[in-house]
Amino acid sequence: MENRLKELRQSALKRVEAAASEEDLRAVTREFIGKQGAVSELLALIPNLPPAERGAMGKGANLLKRSIGDAISERKLALEALALDAQRAGGDFDPSLPGAPQMRGSLHPLTLVRREVEGIFSSMGYSILDGPEVELDYYNFQALNIPEHHPAREMQDTFYCDSGGKLVMRTQTSPVQIRAMESLSPPFRVIAPGRVFRNEEADATHEHTFHQVEGLVVGRDITVGHLTGVLKGFLRQLFQRDLDVRLRPGYFPFVEPGFELDIRCPFCEEGCRVCKKTCWVEFCGCGLVHPTVLEAGGIDPEAWTGFAFGFGLDRLVMLRHGIDDIRHFMGGDLRFLEQF
Numbered sequence: 001m002e003n004r005l006k007e008l009r010q011s012a013l014k015r016v017e018a019a020a021s022e023e024d025l026r027a028v029t030r031e032f033i034g035k036q037g038a039v040s041e042l043l044a045l046i047p048n049l050p051p052a053e054r055g056a057m058g059k060g061a062n063l064l065k066r067s068i069g070d071a072i073s074e075r076k077l078a079l080e081a082l083a084l085d086a087q088r089a090g091g092d093f094d095p096s097l098p099g100a101p102q103m104r105g106s107l108h109p110l111t112l113v114r115r116e117v118e119g120i121f122s123s124m125g126y127s128i129l130d131g132p133e134v135e136l137d138y139y140n141f142q143a144l145n146i147p148e149h150h151p152a153r154e155m156q157d158t159f160y161c162d163s164g165g166k167l168v169m170r171t172q173t174s175p176v177q178i179r180a181m182e183s184l185s186p187p188f189r190v191i192a193p194g195r196v197f198r199n200e201e202a203d204a205t206h207e208h209t210f211h212q213v214e215g216l217v218v219g220r221d222i223t224v225g226h227l228t229g230v231l232k233g234f235l236r237q238l239f240q241r242d243l244d245v246r247l248r249p250g251y252f253p254f255v256e257p258g259f260e261l262d263i264r265c266p267f268c269e270e271g272c273r274v275c276k277k278t279c280w281v282e283f284c285g286c287g288l289v290h291p292t293v294l295e296a297g298g299i300d301p302e303a304w305t306g307f308a309f310g311f312g313l314d315r316l317v318m319l320r321h322g323i324d325d326i327r328h329f330m331g332g333d334l335r336f337l338e339q340f
């Protein structure tokens, strides 16, 4: 039996060495290590051997099977390399032909507009800040003048991350206001774009995960005029023309007075689908920073004042590109994404 193993090894390796094509290699595989090949035949004889010899024989036959298999794979690679060399040498290979086309990705529309927004505010001297998406209740609510059990908590359905209610998925980018106040000395101006989360059912204009851009300016004698001036300047650059804005009273516990700022519909004069025939489109919540919030951020409200705003980036992108359903953004449909 041992001699048979040796013989088989020698003849199989010789055949592999001599193989000149894949077809030859397939034949060697069949004859030696296939289901009915020589090695399998040998394995079938093992039960007839004396028990003391069976183990060594089985091991030897399996090793042989593996080494023939390895030799076949090696020879296959060598034949492929030879074929490529021959093709190149024969002049059929044209290195100037274009390669197989590759699928190219593109930036998401939200990323494109976020970068544009960051560029405009940077040009106005604003720094760009980031904040954690999993946030302490303290920053998301308490320090923003929304204590526990305050009815304003009902305005934003919250995903809580722990049973104690200390950790939340941030419902707004406003907590970055407090983090900014803690880490910067006034005067300063910052924006903080980022993802926010609300436990809401999705529809054409609402998502549970969406994006906001927060703005905060702290300085001396800040007024509502500064606030509207900055937002009008921003909108002028974004839409490349002057757009009227209007303020309506709006309640946010962290600003006083607080407003909703609307922009005149960029698409029509008499009312259209986008502005729902009102000629005005809601743009953001905003106001002058509440003294209690400045204090929570470690800033003296007697010496400093500020304004803040927060707008939904998704809705802005929808407005910009006439997108009718917010769910397209995270739907993963390439036909939508490839348009940007």
Ligand code: FA5
Binding pocket: 171, 172, 173, 174, 198, 200, 205, 206, 207, 208, 210, 211, 212, 214, 252, 255, 258, 282, 283, 284, 285, 286, 287, 308, 309, 310, 311, 312, 313, 314, 315, 326
């Ligand atoms: C706020 O979140 C305040 N933090 C904004 C603010 C900042 C006010 C600073 C004052 C000072 P509001 O809940 O209205 O406010 O959300 C702001 C914007 O987020 C909305 O105008 C809207 O564009 C967007 N938004 C709110 N909920 C959703 C949602 N479910 N899906 C998509 N966008 C949303």
